[in-house]
Amino acid sequence: MMKFGNLLIAGITTGAIYAMFAVCVSVWYRVSNILNLAVGDFAMVGALGVDNLYRVKGLPLPVAIVCTLLVVAAFAYVYDQVVLRIAQDGPQRMDGIVVTFFFTFALSFFIDGIAKMLFGTDVHAAPALWNGASLSLGSLHFERAGLLVLACAVIIGGAFWVYIRFTLGGKALEASGENSVGARIVGIDTRRYRRLIFVGTAVIAAVFGIVESPLTGFTYLSGATISLTGFLAAAYGGFRKPGRALLAGLFIGVLEAMLGGYVSAEYGDTVLYAILAAMVLAWPRQLGFESAVSG
Amino acid sequence: MNGLLASSRRPARRSALAASRVPRGLTPTALVAVVGTVFVLIWGEQYTGSVFVLAACYAIVTAGMAVQIGFSQQIAFSQSVFMGVGAYGVAMLNTHYNMPVLIATPIVLIASALLAILLGSVVTRASGLALAVATLMLPLIAVGYVSGTGFLGGAVGAPLPGTLWPSSSASTSVALVGGGLIVIAALAVAVFIAARILTSDIGLELFVLGVDERTAAALGVRTPRRKLELFVLGCVFAALGGAVYAGTQQFVPETLVDPTAELALLIMLFIGGRRSVIGAVIGALVIQYLQGASNWVSVNILVVEGLLLTVVLLVDPEGLAGIVTTGVGRLRARLGSEAGAQGDAATRIWRSRRPDAGNAISAEAGATAEPGAASAGTAVAGTAAAATRPAGAAGAGTRPAGDGRLDGEPREGALLEVRSVYKEYGGLSVLEDVSLTLPERGLFALCGPNGAGKSTLLNVIGGSVPPSRGEVILSGADITGRPPHERFYQGISRTFQSVHLIKGRTVLDNVAVACLASHRSSIATRIARSRLDDAREQASRALADLGMAQLAGREVSSLTLETQRMVELARALAPNPRLLLLDEPASGLSEEQRQRLAGVLAAVAARTCVLLVEHDLALVAQVSERIFVLASGRLVFDGGPSDFRSSPVVNTLLVGS
Numbered sequence: 001m002m003k004f005g006n007l008l009i010a011g012i013t014t015g016a017i018y019a020m021f022a023v024c025v026s027v028w029y030r031v032s033n034i035l036n037l038a039v040g041d042f043a044m045v046g047a048l049g050v051d052n053l054y055r056v057k058g059l060p061l062p063v064a065i066v067c068t069l070l071v072v073a074a075f076a077y078v079y080d081q082v083v084l085r086i087a088q089d090g091p092q093r094m095d096g097i098v099v100t101f102f103f104t105f106a107l108s109f110f111i112d113g114i115a116k117m118l119f120g121t122d123v124h125a126a127p128a129l130w131n132g133a134s135l136s137l138g139s140l141h142f143e144r145a146g147l148l149v150l151a152c153a154v155i156i157g158g159a160f161w162v163y164i165r166f167t168l169g170g171k172a173l174e175a176s177g178e179n180s181v182g183a184r185i186v187g188i189d190t191r192r193y194r195r196l197i198f199v200g201t202a203v204i205a206a207v208f209g210i211v212e213s214p215l216t217g218f219t220y221l222s223g224a225t226i227s228l229t230g231f232l233a234a235a236y237g238g239f240r241k242p243g244r245a246l247l248a249g250l251f252i253g254v255l256e257a258m259l260g261g262y263v264s265a266e267y268g269d270t271v272l273y274a275i276l277a278a279m280v281l282a283w284p285r286q287l288g289f290e291s292a293v294s295g
Numbered sequence: 296m297n298g299l300l301a302s303s304r305r306p307a308r309r310s311a312l313a314a315s316r317v318p319r320g321l322t323p324t325a326l327v328a329v330v331g332t333v334f335v336l337i338w339g340e341q342y343t344g345s346v347f348v349l350a351a352c353y354a355i356v357t358a359g360m361a362v363q364i365g366f367s368q369q370i371a372f373s374q375s376v377f378m379g380v381g382a383y384g385v386a387m388l389n390t391h392y393n394m395p396v397l398i399a400t401p402i403v404l405i406a407s408a409l410l411a412i413l414l415g416s417v418v419t420r421a422s423g424l425a426l427a428v429a430t431l432m433l434p435l436i437a438v439g440y441v442s443g444t445g446f447l448g449g450a451v452g453a454p455l456p457g458t459l460w461p462s463s464s465a466s467t468s469v470a471l472v473g474g475g476l477i478v479i480a481a482l483a484v485a486v487f488i489a490a491r492i493l494t495s496d497i498g499l500e501l502f503v504l505g506v507d508e509r510t511a512a513a514l515g516v517r518t519p520r521r522k523l524e525l526f527v528l529g530c531v532f533a534a535l536g537g538a539v540y541a542g543t544q545q546f547v548p549e550t551l552v553d554p555t556a557e558l559a560l561l562i563m564l565f566i567g568g569r570r571s572v573i574g575a576v577i578g579a580l581v582i583q584y585l586q587g588a589s590n591w592v593s594v595n596i597l598v599v600e601g602l603l604l605t606v607v608l609l610v611d612p613e614g615l616a617g618i619v620t621t622g623v624g625r626l627r628a629r630l631g632s633e634a635g636a637q638g639d640a641a642t643r644i645w646r647s648r649r650p651d652a653g654n655a656i657s658a659e660a661g662a663t664a665e666p667g668a669a670s671a672g673t674a675v676a677g678t679a680a681a682a683t684r685p686a687g688a689a690g691a692g693t694r695p696a697g698d699g700r701l702d703g704e705p706r707e708g709a710l711l712e713v714r715s716v717y718k719e720y721g722g723l724s725v726l727e728d729v730s731l732t733l734p735e736r737g738l739f740a741l742c743g744p745n746g747a748g749k750s751t752l753l754n755v756i757g758g759s760v761p762p763s764r765g766e767v768i769l770s771g772a773d774i775t776g777r778p779p780h781e782r783f784y785q786g787i788s789r790t791f792q793s794v795h796l797i798k799g800r801t802v803l804d805n806v807a808v809a810c811l812a813s814h815r816s817s818i819a820t821r822i823a824r825s826r827l828d829d830a831r832e833q834a835s836r837a838l839a840d841l842g843m844a845q846l847a848g849r850e851v852s853s854l855t856l857e858t859q860r861m862v863e864l865a866r867a868l869a870p871n872p873r874l875l876l877l878d879e880p881a882s883g884l885s886e887e888q889r890q891r892l893a894g895v896l897a898a899v900a901a902r903t904c905v906l907l908v909e910h911d912l913a914l915v916a917q918v919s920e921r922i923f924v925l926a927s928g929r930l931v932f933d934g935g936p937s938d939f940r941s942s943p944v945v946n947t948l949l950v951g952s
């Protein structure tokens with residue numbers, strides 16, 4: 001039972017991370033109809049950037065964090081202004097799978113390459129924000145970084161939910177993705193929302209990278225794995241539904257921990273992927289795969 | 296369409312010319328074979344040559360991906376895994392059974408094909424994104440398996456003693472050059488097969504499948520079978536690439552199967568040009584060259600790949616092949632415009648003489664056909680004028696006397712019978728006990744308020760929606776459980792409420808899709824022959840029947856809505872259907888355009904049975920000989936146009952009291 005409890009805690013912690021990346025992917029997909037496959041790379045840049053500024057350059061930790069987040073935000077802004085603007089707002093609007101996947105896919109490669117140049121190939125992590133031994137409740141153990149991740153997930157996830165559900169901006173955001181021409185006709189600046197959410201999710205991803213990295217450690221290639229899990233969880237949530245993406249992320253995290261703990265530490269992930277594949281094939285409609293992306 | 300560059304973009308006229316000059320697929324194959332052989336013979340022993348041969352191994356894989364992912368848009372991430380199956384298979388047979396690589400390769404290919412059929416028959420049930428996500432798991436599972444079990448060297452990799460060049464006593468340089476030549480030969484075969492398939496009639500099927508699976512099924516494409524064939528093709532090409540990779544590198548790294556390898560393959564495909572076989576080969580070459588160059592570029596390959604992919608896609612989503620095609624096209628146009636300045640001037644004068652060409656078609660027709668040719672608009676109007684009389688006769692409720700003249704058959708019993716069909720979605724009842732019978736010829740209309748179940752009934756007849764209960768009988772045979780593509784073979788043809796034409800293809804090809812005779816054949820047969828020209832011929836006849844012959848070479852998305860609807864109608868009519876289902880063909884058309892359409896429909900109804908869903912009651916009453924009215928899923932009216940006009944039920948429901 002204790003084992004189950006600890007596995008559950010570990011599962012919920014990783015699940016919360018997956019969930020947040022899934023939410024970032026699906027919220028932006030809802031606005032722009034583009035899948036952000038670079039979301040994990042922003043997280044990686046957050047973690048390695050803070051580490052580099054703090055440990056190598058010797059800046060104070062808060063300054064390092066703020067600088068890193070500013071750089072991420074500025075980069076995301078410039079990317080939107082240059083690449084996405086040409087791709088989506090240009091004379092001939094591109095759509096279909098090229099835009100949906102491949103621009104952010106290229107972005108992911110680009111960021112990874114830059115990170116390799118700047119930060120090298122070693123495993124690093126941002127310094128722990130909340131130091132100390134893991135907390136215990138009976139025989140249940142809580143990593144401090146894990147608790148921080150959960151707290152961030154609850155706060156940021158909650159704020160997102162309130163924004164989408166209850167504000168005019170949230171409605172406008174939804175309208176932009178549903179029908180961008182229609183949204184523009186009724187006076188919604190769809191480009192502004194696309195940019196806002198892109199920069200916002202990039203910064204959120206970076207924050208999660210910083211908070212999470214003490215748990216696992218990052219290399220310049222870690223981003224792709226994170227993006228992949230975020231993409232998968234978002235896919236199981238039907239891409240347009242951040243709420244379901246969140247649940248899917250938690251589910252994948254818990255399932256991964258349970259398989260690792262009870263089935264096989266070595267083949268846990270392999271079994272996990274097999275189960276996920278089987279689920280897609282068994283219930284494509286129910287999981288929201290049909291009609292999610294076309295062309 | 297010689298498959299050389301971005302084959303989908305070539306207009307039909309040019310492709311016909313190309314087909315008469317060079318056999319299909321020969322140009323890219325010859326290009327690959329000649330350039331590859333020369334390169335290997337000159338640089339085969341040097342480092343450049345080894346990079347080139349490695350690129351050729353990847354190019355075999357990307358050539359398959361161009362068919363599967365680029366052209367048919369079946370996004371399955373199975374290539375890196377099957378590259379691994381090919382490479383590890385060869386390594387295993389070579390290491391453990393001492394089998395020469397050249398003999399191991401065909402064995403491994405057969406095994407891969409069987410494995411792909413097994414796997415594919417499960418995963419290709421999924422479509423679109425579900426297929427992508429389900430197959431995305433394959434590399435993840437494979438890499439977990441290889442590193443977890445320590446299969447053939449596990450995370451370290453598997454070396455193999457044998458070389459692709461069969462003689463073990465050959466000197467290193469002979470083995471290098473000979474192995475390289477074998478790889479080039481394999482690549483040439485792969486390119487040949489891929490290019491032949493893309494330029495065949497099945498190539499057209501695959502293009503439609505990629506654009507819209509539902510439309511493809513309604514046009515007779517056996518989508519499940521094609522998807523499986525594509526999956527197997529992609530896997531076998533990948534396994535071949537993997538096998539020659541193992542033979543030339545003499546080492547199989549674990550990284551061959553992991554997701555990053557899959558991503559690298561996708562980058563090659565999309566930089567080169569996703570729909571072009573040669574583009575895919577060039578993409579593999581470019582990326583491998585950049586990776587192999589031992590300088591700043593190869594150290595920072597990720598940055599370079601990211602930038603290159605972004606820039607190329609921004610310039611043209613069809614990649615390098617698209618850029619080259621557009622460039623060549625512009626050059627040709629410039630050269631052509633100097634030579635043909637006179638003709639151009641003539642067109643301009645002709646255009647300016649028709650200031651009333653607000654209808655875009657007239658102007659367009661002038662641009663494509665010789666000056667003075669009838670525009671589509673007027674031609675259709677002509678047909679309409681000729682056909683209004685039979686419509687009047689049919690409107691009276693009696694059939695024109697000469698209705699059997701087309702096929703000489705005596706008029707028999709019912710063509711279509713819908714027997715008490717019910718359709719429920721969850722608890723919601725959309726159709727309740729609907730029965731109707733249609734004869735061999737005539738024009739029948741289905742009316743009703745929004746949400747009455749009209750389109751659902753049409754879908755039940757067309758086969759895209761299975762009824763909850765009830766039967767659909769065509770000429771006495773129960774077709775209730777038959778899929779849409781089989782109903783298409785039995786003579787049911789349809790249009791959709793919104794226009795479902797295949798963008799990126801010409802009008803002629805859009806119509807030819809409905810005339811293909813390839814549905815029952817397998818993809819493999821298309822390496823040998825293609826009946827695409829027959830289909831195009833039948834299509835141009837169908838277009839000529841509707842007076843639209845001069846539009847044949849136009850790309851469909853450049854047409855006006857009316858013309859697009861007319862093209863859809865031509866496509867539905869081209870296979871000479873027995874039953875034509877039209878879902879709101881007049882929506883979005885002006886009154887004048889509706890009148891033209893009415894004329895065309897009346898002419899069509901003289902030789903086939905037409906069931907029309909329509910909101911325009913005046914049009915319905917004008918053209919139909921019998922009208923069915925649905926309300927809340929029930930059939931509430933069934934009668935001729937005069938009863939229809941006076942019926943109180945109809946007036947309350949549709950006109951408003």
